Amino acid sequence: xAKSYKEWEQPLIDLEENIAKLRExxxxxxxxxxxxxxxxxxxxxxxxANHYIEVMYARLSPWEKVLVARADKRPYTQDYISxxxxxFLPLAGDRRCADDQAILGGVAKLxxxxxxxxxxxxxxxxxxxxxxxxxxxxxxxxRKATRLFEIAERxxxxxxxxxxxxxxxxxVEAESRGISEAIxxxxxxxxxxxxxxxxxxxxxxxxxxxxxxACSSKVLILEHAIxxxxxxxxxxxxxWRAADRGADAAKALRLTAQxxxxxxxxxxxxxxxxxxxxxxxxxxxxxxxxxxxxxxAGFEGKSGAxxxxxxxxxxxxxxxxxx
Amino acid sequence: xxxxxPTDAFLQCDGCKKTLFRNDFEQxxxxxxxxxxxxxxxxxxxxxxxxxxxxxxxxxxxxxxxxPLAFPDYAEKYGQAQxxxxxxxxxxxxxxxxxxxxxxxxxxDFSFMGGSMGAVAGEKVARTLxxxxxxxxxxxxxxxxxxxxxxxxxxxLMQMAKTTATVERCREAGVPYIAVFTDPTMAGVLASYASVxxxxxxxxxxxxxxxxxxxxxxxxxxKVPDDFQMAEYGVAHGMIDRIVHRKELPxxxxxxxxxxxxxx
Ligand SMILES: [Zn+2]
Numbered sequence: 001x002a003k004s005y006k007e008w009e010q011p012l013i014d015l016e017e018n019i020a021k022l023r024e025x026x027x028x029x030x031x032x033x034x035x036x037x038x039x040x041x042x043x044x045x046x047x048x049a050n051h052y053i054e055v056m057y058a059r060l061s062p063w064e065k066v067l068v069a070r071a072d073k074r075p076y077t078q079d080y081i082s083x084x085x086x087x088f089l090p091l092a093g094d095r096r097c098a099d100d101q102a103i104l105g106g107v108a109k110l111x112x113x114x115x116x117x118x119x120x121x122x123x124x125x126x127x128x129x130x131x132x133x134x135x136x137x138x139x140x141x142x143r144k145a146t147r148l149f150e151i152a153e154r155x156x157x158x159x160x161x162x163x164x165x166x167x168x169x170x171x172v173e174a175e176s177r178g179i180s181e182a183i184x185x186x187x188x189x190x191x192x193x194x195x196x197x198x199x200x201x202x203x204x205x206x207x208x209x210x211x212x213x214a215c216s217s218k219v220l221i222l223e224h225a226i227x228x229x230x231x232x233x234x235x236x237x238x239x240w241r242a243a244d245r246g247a248d249a250a251k252a253l254r255l256t257a258q259x260x261x262x263x264x265x266x267x268x269x270x271x272x273x274x275x276x277x278x279x280x281x282x283x284x285x286x287x288x289x290x291x292x293x294x295x296x297a298g299f300e301g302k303s304g305a306x307x308x309x310x311x312x313x314x315x316x317x318x319x320x321x322x323x
Numbered sequence: 324x325x326x327x328x329p330t331d332a333f334l335q336c337d338g339c340k341k342t343l344f345r346n347d348f349e350q351x352x353x354x355x356x357x358x359x360x361x362x363x364x365x366x367x368x369x370x371x372x373x374x375x376x377x378x379x380x381x382x383x384x385x386x387x388x389x390x391p392l393a394f395p396d397y398a399e400k401y402g403q404a405q406x407x408x409x410x411x412x413x414x415x416x417x418x419x420x421x422x423x424x425x426x427x428x429x430x431x432d433f434s435f436m437g438g439s440m441g442a443v444a445g446e447k448v449a450r451t452l453x454x455x456x457x458x459x460x461x462x463x464x465x466x467x468x469x470x471x472x473x474x475x476x477x478x479x480l481m482q483m484a485k486t487t488a489t490v491e492r493c494r495e496a497g498v499p500y501i502a503v504f505t506d507p508t509m510a511g512v513l514a515s516y517a518s519v520x521x522x523x524x525x526x527x528x529x530x531x532x533x534x535x536x537x538x539x540x541x542x543x544x545x546k547v548p549d550d551f552q553m554a555e556y557g558v559a560h561g562m563i564d565r566i567v568h569r570k571e572l573p574x575x576x577x578x579x580x581x582x583x584x585x586x587x
Contacts, residue, residue, distance in 0.1 A: 168514075170534030172547055178562045180514035180533045187487040188519050207471075207480060208514045208533075215484045229480040229511070230473045238473070239396075253476045254392050263391070265477050315488050316449065318481040319442030320391040323383070 001063060001247045005071035008064060012056070015049045053275040060224065062232075063247035065256050069203045069226040070166075073278040075285065077104055077119035077162040080202060083285020084160075084292060085110050085117060093144060097177070100141030102133040102169070103213070105148045107157070111293065116152040118145055118213065119162025119202075136169040137209055139182035145213050146182075149189045152197075158296050159190075159197035161213045166231065168209030183212035190215035191312060194304025198295045200270070200288055201225045201257070202277075217311045218295040219265075221257040222284075223272040227265070228255035265318060267295075336360060338528075352569045361526040361569055363506055365408070366415040366432035369465055373573055374428070378420035383450055386443045387411045388475065397474040404436045412443035413468070416451045418460075421577045424584070427455035431467040433507070438468035440512055441475040445482025448516055452489035456496035461584045463576060465503045466517045470510025483515035490519050499583035501576065504531050504554060504563065522579055524567045525554035531563070 002008035022042040029035040060068060068074070081088050085108035092099040105118025120137055123129035145161075152159045168179055190197060190213070197216035205214070205227035221227060232249035236242055239249070260266040270291045273280035299307055333342050338360030348355070352372060353362040364372070370379050390398050405411065413435035419428050429451040431438045438444075448464060455462035471479040493500040502520035504513075507530035514533060517523075525531060532539070532552030539547070550556045557563035567575050 168533070170538050172539055172551065175533055175539060175552065176556075176560050178518075178560065181518040181562055183514040184483075184487055184516070184518040187484055187515065188490060191488045191491050208483060208511055211480055211483050212514075215488070227477055227480075229471050229476055235473050248395075252392065252394050253473070255477065260477055263478060265481055312488050312491075315481065315484045318485050319446050319478055320389060321442040321446060322387045322389045323385050 002067060005067040005073075008067050009071075012049060012052055015045060015052065019045045019049065053279075057224070057275055061247070062226075062250035062254075062256050065224055065226050066232060066246070066250050068224045068276055071276070071278060072122075072124070074203050075277050075281040076124075077121045077164055077202065079281055080162055080200070080285050080288055081108065081117055081119070083282060084289040085115070088117065091144075091148065093147075094140040095147060096140065096143060098138075098140040100133070100138045100144060101131050102135055102137040102165070103141035103145055105144060107151075110158075110160075110289075110296075113158075114155070115158045115160055116148050117160045117162075118148055120165040120209070120213075122164060122203075133169060135165045135204070136167060137165060137212070138169045138174050139177040139179045142168075142179075142182035142186040142212050146186045146189045149186070149193060152195055153193050156195055158195050158299075159193065159216070160292055161197070161199045161216065163199055163201040163205050163210045163214050164203035165206045165209040166204055167206040168212065180208075183208050186212045187215045191315075192308070193311075194308050196296055196299035196302075196307050197311070198292050200292065201227050201266070202288075206231060215311070215315065217299065217307060217314075218267045220268045220270055220288075220291050220295065221260055221266045222270050222277060222288075223257055224276055225257050226250075226255045227257065227260045228253050263320075336362075354569055359527060361506065361528065363433050363467065365434060366410070366430040366465070366467075369430050369505075370415070370419065370428070372569075373465075373576070374419035374421060374426075375423065379428075380417045380419070381415065382417040382454075383447055384411065384415075384417075386446060388441055388443055390474075391442070391478060392474070392476050394474040394476070400436065400474075404434075408432060408435045410435050412441070412447075413438045414440075414444040414447040416447040418454070418458075421573065421580050424577070424580050425458070425460045426580060427451050427458065427460055427462045428464070429462075430465040431505075431512075433467040433469075433505075436472065438466075438512075439470065439472035439479075440468055440482050440486075441472035441479045442482060444468075444472075445479070445485050448482075448486045449489040452486070452493050452500065452516070455498050455500065456489075456492040459496060459498060461498055461580050462493055462500045463503070464500070464516070464520070465505055466508040466512055467505045468509060468512040469507065470512055480511070483511050486516035487519060490516055493521075499579065501579055503567075503572070503576075504529050504557075506530055507532075510534065518562070521583065523563045524565050524572070524575065525557060525563045526569060526572075527554065527566050529554040531557045
C-alpha cells in the first residue's frame with residue numbers, strides 16, 4: 001500500500017523521466033539510424049506510459065482515490081475559479097476579527113452574469129500552505145462564506161462553492177472562536193438561499209469542514225475526488241487503533257465519488273481528463289465550467305421559494321433506515 | 324486499578340474519586356454531592372426527570388439502522404448496543420409537557436454507541452424540529468454525542484446538513500428551539516443542529532467541543548487552557564447561553580417556553 005501519491009505514482013514518473021531522457025538523447029544523436037532506434041524506443045515507452053495511466057486510473061481502489069484526491073499537483077479552487085469564471089474579484093474578511101485564507105471567495109462573472117464563488121484553498125509550496133492553513137478552514141472562513149451567501153441572497157446571485165479540505169481547523173484557537181457554530185451557521189445560511197447553488201467537490205471532501213459549504217441545490221463531484229465523514233486514517237485509528245490501516249477504512253467508508261452517487265448523496269460526477277485532473281487542468285476546468293452552467297440552467301424560470309424547497313427536500317431525504 | 328466501592332450501596336464518583344452513598348447520589352439526580360459532577364443519564368431517565376410525570380408520548384420508536392454500507396462489525400456492535408440499552412438507536416423522540424405546556428423533544432442516549440448520529444438519530448432530530456414547526460410548539464433537544472456515526476459513512480455526514488436544514492423550519496414557523504448540551508456534545512452534532520439553537524443551555528462541566536482534545540492539541544500551537552472544551556469554556560467564549568444545574572433544568576426550560584413560546 002502506497003502511503004503517498006508520490007510513492008504510488010513513482011513508476012509512472014520514472015517512465016516519463018526515461019522518455020524525456022531518450023528524447024534528449026535522440027535530439028543529440030548524429031547517426032540517423034541510431035537516432036531512429038532511440039526515437040522508436042521513446043515511442044514504445046510512451047505507449048507503455050499511456051497504457052500504465054489507463055490501467056492505473058481505470059480502477060483506482062478507494063485508498064488510491066484518497067491519494068489522488070490529496071495529490072499536491074491537483075488543481076485547486078483558485079485554478080478552477082480562473083478556469084471557470086471571468087473577472088473574479090476576491091472579497092475578504094468575516095467582519096468580526098479576521099480573514100481566513102483557507103477559504104477564498106468573491107464575486108465573478110459566469111457567461112457575463114454575476115455570481116458568488118468561494119472554496120477551500122490549499123497551498124502549493126511551504127509558505128503558501130501555511131498561509132492557507134493546508135486548507136483547514138477556521139471559524140472566520142465559514143463566517144466569510146456566510147457573509148458571501150448573504151450577499152448572494154440580497155442581490156440574487158447564484159452561488160458556486162468548491163470543496164477541497166482535509167477538515168475544518170480543530171485547534172485550540174479555532175475552538176475558542178466557535179468553529180462548530182461557524183460551520184453550522186454557514187450550512188443554515190445555505191438552506192435559507194432562494195438563489196440556486198452548486199457545489200463541486202474537487203479534491204478532498206473532508207467531514208464537517210466540507211459539508212459546511214456544500215449544502216447546495218446541486219452537488220457535483222470530480223471523478224477521482226473523495227467525500228467522507230472522517231479521514232480514513234482517523235477512522236482506522238478509532239476503530240482498530242491502527243492509523244496505518246487507512247486503506248481498509250477507505251474501503252469501508254465508501255468515500256469515492258462513485259459511492260456518493262450510488263447512495264444519492266451527490267447529484268453527478270464530472271469526468272476527469274485521462275490520468276486525473278492534474279494531467280490537464282484546463283480540460284478539467286472546462287468540464288467543471290460546463291457542469292456548473294448546465295446545473296444552474298436547470299433553475300431558470302423557478303421561483304425562489306421553489307429553489308429553496310427543492311434544496312430542502314433533497315437533503316431532507318438523505319439517510320437510509322428501517323421503520 | 325481503581326478501588327471498587329465495597330457494595331452496591333456505594334459507588335465511586337469518577338470526577339473526584341470519592342465514595343458516595345448510592346441513595347444520596349440518586350436523590351441528588353446523579354450529581355456528585357462532593358464535586359458537583361453531573362453524571363450521565365440514559366435518555367429515558369432524562370425524560371422522566373425533566374418533563375411532567377407521564378407526559379412523554381414516544382414517536383418514531385421503530386426507526387433502526389439497516390447498516391447501509393455493510394460496514395465491518397457495525398451490525399454486531401449495533402446489536403450489542405441494543406441489547407445493552409434496550410433502545411433501538413441513540414435518540415428517543417416524541418412530545419412531552421412542561422408545566423402542562425406541550426413541547427416536541429428529542430433526547431440523545433450516550434450509552435448507545437456514544438450517542439453517535441447516524442441516519443436514525445438524524446431523522447429523529449429532523450422529525451422533532453419539523454413536528455415542533457407543524458404543531459406550533461417549542462422544540463427541546465438534549466445532546467449527548469461523540470459526533471457522527473462513522474459506520475454509516477457519508478450518510479451520517481449528511482445528517483449534519485439534514486438536521487440543520489430543519490432548524491430553518493422552526494425559525495419560519497416562529498417556534499423556539501432550545502438545545503441542552505450534556506456530557507459530551509461533540510464534533511458533527513455540535514457543528515450542526517446543536518449550535519444553531521435559539522437558546523443553548525449546558526450542564527456544568529459537560530464536555531463540549533469540535534474535536535477530541537488530542538486532535539485539538541495536535542492541530543493547535545496555542546496553550547490548552549485547563550477548562551478547554553468544558554461547557555464553562557463555551558460560556559466564556561460566547562457559544563453557550565447558560566450553565567444550568569440539573570435540578571434547575573425543568574424550571575429554566577419552563578421559563579423559556581413560557582416567555583419565548585408565548586406567541587403560540
Ligand atoms: Zn465527585
